[in-house]
Amino acid sequence: MKDIVDNRRHISLGKKLSLAWLIVKENGIIWCAAFATYYLASAVGARAFKLMDHIRRRDGVPGMNSRALNKAIWEAWDWQAGGEEWTPNEAWKTGIIEHVLRGYMPQGGQVLEIGPGGGRWTGELIQRADGLLGVDISASCVEVCAEKFGSTGKAKFVVGSGNDLSGVPDRSMDALWSFDVFVHINQAEVERYADEFRRVFKPGAVGIIHHGSVGGGLGGWRSNLTHEAMLDLLKKRGFEIVASFKEFTHAGVTHQTGLYEDVVTVFRQPA
Known part of the structure; x- marks a missing residue:
C-alpha cells in the first residue's frame, strides 16, 4: 500500500480529517496507529530526501557515491x-x-x-x-x-x-x-x-x-x-x-x- 508522498497534497486537510474517521471505522485502532506512524514517517523521510538532494546539487557533495x-x-x-x-x-x-x-x-x-x-x-x-x-x-x-x-x-x-x-x-x-x-x-x-x-x-x-x-x-x-x-x-x-x-x-x-x-x-x- 506504499504511496507517492507528493500525491497527498491533492486532498485538503479538511477532507483528510473526515477520511480519518472512516479509516478508523473500517480498520480498527491498531491498524490505524500503524498507518499514522507510516504516514508521518514517510512524509518526514520524503522531506529529508529532498533536502539531501538539494544540498548535494547546490554544494557538490558526493552523497553516498564517493x-x-x-x-x-x-x-x-x-x-x-x-x-x-x-x-x-x-x-x-x-x-x-x-x-x-x-x-x-x-x-x-x-x-x-x-x-x-x-x-x-x-x-x-x-x-x-x-x-x-x-x-x-x-x-x-x-x-x-x-x-x-x-x-x-x-x-x-x-x-x-x-x-x-x-x-x-x-x-x-x-x-x-x-x-x-x-x-x-x-x-x-x-x-x-x-x-x-x-x-x-x-x-x-x-x-x-x-x-x-x-x-x-x-x-x-x-x-x-x-x-x-x-x-x-x-x-x-x-x-x-x-x-x-x-x-x-x-x-x-x-x-x-x-x-x-x-x-x-x-x-x-x-x-
Missing part, C-alpha cells in the same frame, strides 16, 4: 547471494543476457568487466570471451570472483581505484561490460573512466554500461550522473552511441533495464 564510500560499502557487503539480490526475477535476467549481453557483446576477444561484484554476469561473459579481466574497487569481490572463476583459466581479477584502469595495457580490450556499478559512480569519476576507455579500447571495441539517468533524484543511492551527461561525455571523447534505452522487450514481455529509471548505453570506439 570512491571511499563505494569501497567501504562493497567491502562490507555479504556477497553470498552473488549479486542476485538485485535480480527482480529470472525472466528479467534471461532477457538482459539474451537481449543486451548477447545482443551487443562481440563473441571472443578480450573482455573488461568493471565491478563484477559477486560474479552475477561474469560466468556468461567468460563463456563468450577469449579472456576476461575483472576490475573491482572491493578486494572482497576480487576474492569471491577469483574463487568462483579462477579455474576457468580465462579470467583474472584485480582491485581497482574506482576511477581509472591503471595497469590495463593500451588498446588491449575488445569489449567492456559493467552492470549495477556506474549507477553508484559520480560524474567526475565517470569522466575519468571514459578517458581510460579511449586508451584501453581497441579500434571497434564495444562498451555496455548500465547507469543512472536522473542524477539521483529518485533515490536508490544513485549517483549525480544523468542520461544526457553520460551520452555527452562519451560523444566528446569520440565514441559512437550504438543504443541507449531504459526498457527492452524479450519473449513478448517489456522489462525495465533497472530501478529508478536506469539506462543501458551501448557505445563503440570507431574502427
Whole structure:
C-alpha cells in the first residue's frame, strides 16, 4: 500500500480529517496507529530526501557515491547471494543476457568487466570471451570472483581505484561490460573512466554500461550522473552511441533495464 508522498497534497486537510474517521471505522485502532506512524514517517523521510538532494546539487557533495564510500560499502557487503539480490526475477535476467549481453557483446576477444561484484554476469561473459579481466574497487569481490572463476583459466581479477584502469595495457580490450556499478559512480569519476576507455579500447571495441539517468533524484543511492551527461561525455571523447534505452522487450514481455529509471548505453570506439 506504499504511496507517492507528493500525491497527498491533492486532498485538503479538511477532507483528510473526515477520511480519518472512516479509516478508523473500517480498520480498527491498531491498524490505524500503524498507518499514522507510516504516514508521518514517510512524509518526514520524503522531506529529508529532498533536502539531501538539494544540498548535494547546490554544494557538490558526493552523497553516498564517493570512491571511499563505494569501497567501504562493497567491502562490507555479504556477497553470498552473488549479486542476485538485485535480480527482480529470472525472466528479467534471461532477457538482459539474451537481449543486451548477447545482443551487443562481440563473441571472443578480450573482455573488461568493471565491478563484477559477486560474479552475477561474469560466468556468461567468460563463456563468450577469449579472456576476461575483472576490475573491482572491493578486494572482497576480487576474492569471491577469483574463487568462483579462477579455474576457468580465462579470467583474472584485480582491485581497482574506482576511477581509472591503471595497469590495463593500451588498446588491449575488445569489449567492456559493467552492470549495477556506474549507477553508484559520480560524474567526475565517470569522466575519468571514459578517458581510460579511449586508451584501453581497441579500434571497434564495444562498451555496455548500465547507469543512472536522473542524477539521483529518485533515490536508490544513485549517483549525480544523468542520461544526457553520460551520452555527452562519451560523444566528446569520440565514441559512437550504438543504443541507449531504459526498457527492452524479450519473449513478448517489456522489462525495465533497472530501478529508478536506469539506462543501458551501448557505445563503440570507431574502427
